[in-house]
Amino acid sequence: MRMILVGPPGAGKGTQAAALKEKLGVPHISSGDMLREAIEEGTALGKEAAGFMSRGDLVPDETVIGLVCERLLKADCARGFLLDGFPRTRRQAEALDVALEAKGLKIDAVLMIDVPENLLIDRMTGRRLDPKTGRIYHMSFTPPPQDIVPRLVHRPDDTVDAAQVRLGKYRRDTQPIIPYYEEKGLLRRVSGVGEPPAITRAIFAVLEL
Ligand code: AMP
DSSP: OEEEEEOOTTSSHHHHHHHHHHHHTSOEEEHHHHHHHHHHHTOHHHHHHHHHHHHTOOOOHHHHHHHHHHHHTSGGGTTOEEEESOOOSHHHHHHHHHHHHTTTOOOOEEEEEEOOHHHHHHHHHTEEEOTTTOOEEETTTBOOOGGGGGGOBOOGGGSHHHHHHHHHHIIIIITTHHHHHHHTTOEEEEEOOSOHHHHHHHHHHHTTO
């Protein structure tokens, strides 16, 4: 299954991707994770992306399209993939279709996780990543065990200011991909409000998994 997860920053895409990846048995490809890895490794691409990311801006289309489309050609994606955070613009969505069509492939489903805007800032600023397990916690909603708190990472773009910038970009740049996939009959919607396991069940139901 070739699938895309869309939704505003803080909707729970990363959390739900972990459950979906398990269920589908396909790699979880997060453009944000790939960019953060490039920054950590100090590659040229990482250096280019770092400034955009810390401000909450989008990294230029050409850079991200090259990075993700190259990743999708790797052998582990032959049976499908779960894309998270890409495409984020209409141009990226079109480029993805072109890259897949060249291989005789297409997207099977696009899952939209919907969360009202007033909940998103709290969700983003409270979240912490455990670099050891990849698990995402929220200091109020899904608190981590006390003993691992010192090793948790607070993303630099999860501050209130950067979170607001990212929400504005989402509205302006990413929302237009929703009608793009709706017209193709690929869009499935689910509410992202509630406990993560209940949302996972709703996702499996809407995708008939
Ligand atoms: P995420 O982890 O998906 O929230 O992404 C974190 C940041 O990485 C975003 O705020 C952007 O700066 C950058 N980024 C991730 N994916 C993309 C993309 N598809 N297009 C442009 N920028 C991206």
